[in-house]
Amino acid sequence: MALNPPLNRKLRMGIVGGGIGSFIGRVHTIAAALDHRCELVAGAFSSNPEKSKQSAPDYGVDESRAYGSYEAMLDAESRLPADQRIDFVSVTTPNHTHFEIAKAAVEAGFNVVCDKPMTLDLDQAEQLLKTVENSDVVFALTHNYTGYPLIRQAREMIMAGELGKINAIRTQYIQGWLAEKLEATEHKQAAWRTDPAKSGVAGAFGDIATHAFNLGRYVTGELPDKVSCHLKAFVDGRRLDDYGTAVIRYKSGALGTVTASQISHGRENDLEIEVDGTLGSLRWRQENPNEMIVRKNGQPHQIYTRDPNADFTKPLAASSSRIPAGHPEGFFCAFANIYLAAFDDMAKRAEGQPFERRDTVYPNVYDGVEGMMFIEQCVKSSEQDAAWLTLSHSAART
């Protein structure tokens, strides 16, 4: 793992979200600070100023920097001296708020790390893209599963041609927590994730299928052409899809499938990818992320483990590991890898050095646009009896 970070100080983080009871906000704070390169110093932890203040001690944040709104945080922090002011804003609130917060933060000159899906719809995403392009900030999107070392290994192997030409990409993301109508109970997560006003036009497809789609894109670099999709809400009265299958035709002729479910009893967070190339195939599952199977006809199957010291491990995969093989790294480490890569660019920016805007190691605003297009076109295709719709966007990167 890269030691000696380029900046001779920790980066300063301000979070929006993460108040008491939050899941993903807390994940961001742990991931960002994991490698001693960042310190959480400010937060709009809740839109309720009282609650925001109550959350500050959990993070060792000074109460004076626990704000009651993102606007207050951006405003106050902007006026602090440069050597105290936050370097970046992490946006960890429900989907419908991402756009305004991220846009404001970018416009105020702060780097941004935004949770996915990036915005509520494609139109917002394209606007945000312009805003970012017109700025000089670092913008990262936490498609966190691309931070797993073996996912990076998969990408590096495929980019090096080790699997040959890619024919098929099968992804599944299977959960079960919404098998019952939790949104009819007091369950906060279920409530906003099944509410079109807060979640957007898609349910499971916005929440998890985007991850699966993004993973296939990241690992193979294949550019999508068209999509045909079937969505269902199996739970009576649910307003957004909780199940669906999309078939994707890639420009190269490759064929992809994305299946997502939130109604599969007992299934936890089972994101899985299988890739078939003309020279080999691979398979990886998020729930057991420290191994990946690579197969070639006529040879014993190979289990690649997350092993930073092995010759077979590719450079980015190796530098994405913190500890030796056999010492399981999990969700936080992968998440932290997204942050680490963004920190490298933030440090460059802070020091006035040039940095990559488009082909970044971490998912960025371009991936965000593409993700929003995926969601919208899947929903439209499903409404049109699984019609084939375009999935090609100029912002897509390889």
Place this chain on the structure above:
Amino acid sequence: MALNPPLNRKLRMGIVGGGIGSFIGRVHTIAAALDHRCELVAGAFSSNPEKSKQSAPDYGVDESRAYGSYEAMLDAESRLPADQRIDFVSVTTPNHTHFEIAKAAVEAGFNVVCDKPMTLDLDQAEQLLKTVENSDVVFALTHNYTGYPLIRQAREMIMAGELGKINAIRTQYIQGWLAEKLEATEHKQAAWRTDPAKSGVAGAFGDIATHAFNLGRYVTGELPDKVSCHLKAFVDGRRLDDYGTAVIRYKSGALGTVTASQISHGRENDLEIEVDGTLGSLRWRQENPNEMIVRKNGQPHQIYTRDPNADFTKPLAASSSRIPAGHPEGFFCAFANIYLAAFDDMAKRAEGQPFERRDTVYPNVYDGVEGMMFIEQCVKSSEQDAAWLTLSHSAART
């Protein structure tokens, strides 16, 4: 396992196919004889009379009953005394020959065990159905994967309502042996399976997707309504599909997917089924057939093993096991279970007792018709840009 078979003698088997070098023919002979209820006494092992005779000693068959054609076998055996004559014909030749052999055998009054797909096309299948219905023979089709005890357990649990209403059925059948253009070499299996004249209109979808579709049908009893399918031949110059995905809408509203591949490097015979119901989900893989996972939200996941002595094992699953849990049963035992169930009915017929014609334990001519419809409609849908076509046939059974 049922001992004391109803007939006080072994049934006599005549095979078509199974000559030296055969795969599936030899499987039939082993499976049929596994439980001491049947003896192979005759065979048209090859259409080359010389080769047919050479194959006889492998099976301990008397040379005088090694025939040079199925016609010769049917003719000669028909003229033998009833207590020597074969009881049934197993059809284990390439697809394009099934129809004429099976039809002739039925018309000659012999019971038939036929390999799948049942015929070359749906038209033939419907003709064969009529022939069988006009006869009094037992007709079994070796969708052998339904013979696995835990698959039967799955069906029995679902029929008993233990998984609730079925929402989703995901099946995959992934192989890799055709990743290269083997049909351009001397590879006999590859040659006929990629030749439309011998295999029918579909490749992988006829060879293996039918198994996956049939498995979903067997396990859940859900009746299909429509199908949308995308097929591809990834290997240059291949004449039939080697990859494809079908989406199925069941009449109940359930959603199904069938993905089949023969070009996934290193994948062997990876048939897998996942079923989601409103009360639970299950998952089973053919390559590790002695266990099945059942999950319910809020409970530890449950691994059901093939355990004939456990209280949780359902009657048919229990009687489909030969040995205690932990002693792996495999492909042959499952295959033999199809034969065993057919033998029960053959014994009844031999003793002049009535027997079930339609809702049999073993796959039968009705399943064969449905399988051929699945193949034909998938190919047509794929040709029409994945249009939704009907998948409803009057012969379908629950």
Place this chain on the structure above:
Amino acid sequence: MALNPPLNRKLRMGIVGGGIGSFIGRVHTIAAALDHRCELVAGAFSSNPEKSKQSAPDYGVDESRAYGSYEAMLDAESRLPADQRIDFVSVTTPNHTHFEIAKAAVEAGFNVVCDKPMTLDLDQAEQLLKTVENSDVVFALTHNYTGYPLIRQAREMIMAGELGKINAIRTQYIQGWLAEKLEATEHKQAAWRTDPAKSGVAGAFGDIATHAFNLGRYVTGELPDKVSCHLKAFVDGRRLDDYGTAVIRYKSGALGTVTASQISHGRENDLEIEVDGTLGSLRWRQENPNEMIVRKNGQPHQIYTRDPNADFTKPLAASSSRIPAGHPEGFFCAFANIYLAAFDDMAKRAEGQPFERRDTVYPNVYDGVEGMMFIEQCVKSSEQDAAWLTLSHSAART
């Protein structure tokens, strides 16, 4: 798989044991007949002549050859013409009867396939060894787990030096069926297996640890020197051990462990072997017998599957498979492989050809002697507070 057996007829089998309700007897009949090279024609299925006759139809055996005792069978069959008489006797009765039956069969000139442990004690085993050495019969012992193709692959790889010098051999055989005092119920299997008069001086160590010990011996060829053992009967009032651990020092300096349990809840038949060599290590589990993991430092782990067509598969492993990779073979197939190898030698004997007596493919009387020594020395060591006792016997083979 070897087709065209050397003899131009099926071998004729006579069984002792296997009556209604039997487990291992029925396994023998299925395994022996699996490949069409043998026919069960006679049996002393039960010591109750009535029951013996009742069992005959289950196997398609003529009632006239269902005998009321092994003596009657040996006597009557000896007087049949050579072309009807049985070729071999399978001994599948409880341990305490093996010796007299096997000895009598050998002395009557019949080949013998005997279940393990070979006799009730080492003294009997050494007597039987002499009897066999003084005869010209084929004698096989069903340490059936050595029949698994991947176990043979492991042996062939180790003999070829692919794992280097062997350092450690860890075997475990874990079951749970005796966690409660089943022998106090009507449970027949439990009753004789926990009765010293029928089972011998050891319980779990005679029943299953012998298999584990034999497996380590077979796979590595390492010669044992000394053993230190601790046995326990955890269930109150049980007369024989139901748990134990033995540490073995091999002559080469390698260190081995054998742990056996019959009181581990829910564990089915979990025989496992791990071997460490200076160049690589391997691991195989009986409950998932179609794969084996081979590991070498610095390389991806390798999953060897049972693949008769792969270049990496060694000759004996390849010829021990009946069907392609991915089509699970299980317990019966492995068991049948012991029989098949014995049949090769029986055919040679029948044709007056020479055949190997000591270094056979199948476990034989020498392995039987060694197994009995293992059991006796483990029990003695345990009685002497785990003292180190010799485990070296002149009959041991590599």
Place this chain on the structure above:
Amino acid sequence: MALNPPLNRKLRMGIVGGGIGSFIGRVHTIAAALDHRCELVAGAFSSNPEKSKQSAPDYGVDESRAYGSYEAMLDAESRLPADQRIDFVSVTTPNHTHFEIAKAAVEAGFNVVCDKPMTLDLDQAEQLLKTVENSDVVFALTHNYTGYPLIRQAREMIMAGELGKINAIRTQYIQGWLAEKLEATEHKQAAWRTDPAKSGVAGAFGDIATHAFNLGRYVTGELPDKVSCHLKAFVDGRRLDDYGTAVIRYKSGALGTVTASQISHGRENDLEIEVDGTLGSLRWRQENPNEMIVRKNGQPHQIYTRDPNADFTKPLAASSSRIPAGHPEGFFCAFANIYLAAFDDMAKRAEGQPFERRDTVYPNVYDGVEGMMFIEQCVKSSEQDAAWLTLSHSAART
């Protein structure tokens, strides 16, 4: 997870070790800071003052608090005002230095988190115990594997009697990294770990078997009585054991085995525990730590996953999880759980509240004494041809 820590500030950490290139030191810093309850503010990162200073920026530590020796750190920090001074010292250096550092830190009134094995020998351990007992500090020992939520679940289930009376405890800790003589190369880790002067009397048994032994003790609470042990150094010229097996007799009559290897090719960090009780059995593997199998005769096997929200999850296991099931937690999280529990007591001490000294949630100085006794007695037993030696120590806790 416990939010709102009792102290209204972060605890201040000073580390000994952790300089550039360190493995376990860095692990400590990440684990300690993971939950925002601690900040690394000082370090004797290296005994080379220059190097120590160079390491400071990696951790965001001010250069003025990067010390050249632990003595310097203890001295300087003691003289800082109470609101700046470190709260605790983490000892992460090679074994032979633990004693003097830990002792000095305790005597200076600092809380201590010490890596294992606690000291170089039992005598030191007993001295340290006295020092700690005479102080009022919090003393934690990083037997980090007891921090895994499912290990805590296992303990809680066993303490609640859900597995009945414990009969057998099998642990294995298998690694392969010392399969070759790395200590003859420039490999620093290998050098000190195979050097008796730095590692103590044992190699693999001190490094990893102690973890396995401790895990069995923690999970079951069984008190050991005697041990018989066989150690080997398989690599020529190695000065300490790299392989061994110990058999343990517990006071209750339970039987345990501990096998450790560092010469098993390709094996990474495979710590495994199996426990058999009269009502059930369980199995857990460190390399896949988010699931545990629990089995009971006659029931489907149960996979317990790390699920903080499930009813079946016990209180300590639930509070030891940070994120929902299916989001893998790994090595760092488990390690951090040791720190978190120690922090609770440090906070109490800081606020003048009483806190538990002996029956702590985290491993402590008593476990350290017991671990050192295990190492010493194993080595002695091995030297005495596996003689049975006592393993009973008055410091042992349940």
